[in-house]
Amino acid sequence: MQVDLAGRAARVAAPPSALAEAIAAALAANGAVPVAADAPADILVVLADDAAGADALIRPAVAAMASCGRVVLLTSVLGLVPAHGEAAAGVAAAGIAHLAKALALELASRGVLVNAVAVGALAGDRLAARLRSHAQFGPATHADVANAVLFLADPASSYLTGHVLTVDGGFAAGYARDF
Numbered sequence: 001m002q003v004d005l006a007g008r009a010a011r012v013a014a015p016p017s018a019l020a021e022a023i024a025a026a027l028a029a030n031g032a033v034p035v036a037a038d039a040p041a042d043i044l045v046v047l048a049d050d051a052a053g054a055d056a057l058i059r060p061a062v063a064a065m066a067s068c069g070r071v072v073l074l075t076s077v078l079g080l081v082p083a084h085g086e087a088a089a090g091v092a093a094a095g096i097a098h099l100a101k102a103l104a105l106e107l108a109s110r111g112v113l114v115n116a117v118a119v120g121a122l123a124g125d126r127l128a129a130r131l132r133s134h135a136q137f138g139p140a141t142h143a144d145v146a147n148a149v150l151f152l153a154d155p156a157s158s159y160l161t162g163h164v165l166t167v168d169g170g171f172a173a174g175y176a177r178d179f
Helices: 018-029 050-062 087-110 128-136 140-152
Strands: 008-014 043-046 070-076 114-118 164-167
Touching: 008 050, 018 140, 018 164, 043 050, 043 087, 043 128, 043 140, 050 070, 050 087, 070 087, 087 114, 087 164, 114 140, 140 164
Parallel strands: 008 043, 043 070, 070 114, 114 164
Antiparallel strands: none
16 A cells, blocks of 8 residues: 655554564655654554553653644454453453544544554464454455555545544454354
8 A cells, every 4th residue: 555654753652563563664665754752753553452551652642743643553353342252352452442532532633633443363363263264354464454554644534533443354344253
């Protein structure tokens, strides 16, 4: 996916992972300039374990963020659709989805857009084999998730805030769910 992020400062706030690297690479490939944790960013992508951790990363960053800034939180589709044996993961993910909506309301007056990407089974993760029968197209790739982040970071997506975009191969839609 190609979007014009030329000169926009971007930061991926996440523990080291292949997904974080893929998102950072996609942002840079589309013209975004990577910045350090203490530098102001126009685009902030947050991968955190829970809403409190995400909120702690976001608040200082948006204090220095200019109007037209973008915050994209990553969470699990389990926050939208419960799965047997995944209550704790679902509650944590739901908190992050709720945080995205709450911050979208809170930051709208500053012109900062806040959205989330709810990822289903990701290739190679612990849920991939289990959810495979319930996702029409199989597990998501890192590129699938990075493309969703690019869409939400795109300056052309200027009227989209408070949204949770699912990248889950149809899992949340209920495709063949039997549990």
